[in-house]
């Protein structure tokens with residue numbers, strides 16, 4: 001087992017100045033403090049560059065030590081690349097006159113999940129599954145870029161007044177494959193990262209964390225939302241375990257490896273309230289072996305979306321209705337992100353299979369408040385021409401509701417979920 005080292009121990013704030021309402025930090029005027037983490041303090045503030053208040057995340061010490069600098073730079077580089085509505089967005093970053101690092105973010109209204117839900121009672125399944133779905137969609141964009149969050153827990157899942165969720169605090173995230181934008185060398189050695197409660201068996205065993213590790217942590221959160229129980233302790237309510245093991249990180253960690261998953265349908269209340277397919281998906285997300293889980297947030301999100309569309313009657317994703325050249329009809333769920341129409345089986349919509357393995361068009365959808373953009377990929381195909389309402393697709397076009405996309409003799413229409 002890897003040695004346990006809390007992440008707070010890599011960081012010792014030196015001479016931290018704490019700001020109150022009306023204080024100035026460089027060009028920012030502090031409105032109020034929003035929260036404190038081990039690494040930074042977050043303030044609501046005004047800036048001459050923005051009309052509305054922003055969130056200012058300010059490192060608690062100067063960027064003197066390497067671990068703090070690496071952590072700050074990682075978080076900025078990751079967040080700058082992410083655009084989907086289920087992650088917090090950053091506007092800017094820099095170094096203050098006192099050499100402290102800061103990041104200017106959108107100011108989120110609402111509260112973290114732990115402040116919104118007390119985990120004493122099971123939550124309505126539609127709300128619980130929608131939150132888990134949105135967290136998976138938020139993480140998926142990072143997963144596609146080779147980035148794992150590594151610290152998924154209710155405190156890092158932010159619930160806005162609209163009840164939509166955003167993933168925050170990518171401070172412990174890192175690359176997991178060679179194509180990552182962050183680089184694998186941004187390492188903190190072999191110490192355990194994150195929170196033991198939402199940690200993963202592979203972390204305890206010292207094997208690398210992958211996107212499937214974030215899926216496991218979301219699986220725990222979802223299980224707890226649905227049942228008010230922790231998946232590894234059958235006899236106690238979730239909050240009793242949380243309290244009992246507050247200072248027992250090693251017991252938490254060994255439970256992830258040694259304690260079997262308590263099936264959700266062991267609880268009569270869950271058997272009665274929850275669709276069987278949902279129970280199976282939660283069990284899938286919580287497999288001890290990462291290779292047996294959904295491999296990315298996107299894979300988990302698609303499964304959760306299909307239960308929301310089907311058994312729970314609460315559509316969240318796009319639905320592409322397809323009619324092929326023989327008149328046969330089918331449909332595909334489309335979660336926010338990038339998708340392709342083409343001739344190979346990794347495409348969201350596969351049109352014909354002439355052995356060419358080509359993408360013909362790509363669709364980018366930011367999610368519930370947006371319309372998707374479709375654009376052609378590469379030179380036009382000799383027979384599989386992409387058309388919108390009968391006109392050739394020559395550049396990026398917004399897919400307004402009702403637009404008919406045709407590729408050769410396949411026709412399709414994208415239906416958006418209700419807002």
Ligand SMILES: Nc1ncnc2c1ncn2[C@@H]1O[C@H](COP(=O)(O)OP(=O)(O)OP(=O)(O)O)[C@@H](O)[C@H]1O
Pocket residue numbers: 034035036037038039040041042055088105106107108109112155168169170171
């Ligand atoms: N964009 C935001 N809008 C509003 N509040 C925020 C925002 N970002 C962070 N906060 C608040 O500030 C707190 C600390 O932020 P954050 O978790 O990012 O800091 P951290 O030092 O990286 O924490 P940790 O020790 O958990 O890694 C959060 O729990 C939240 O309450």
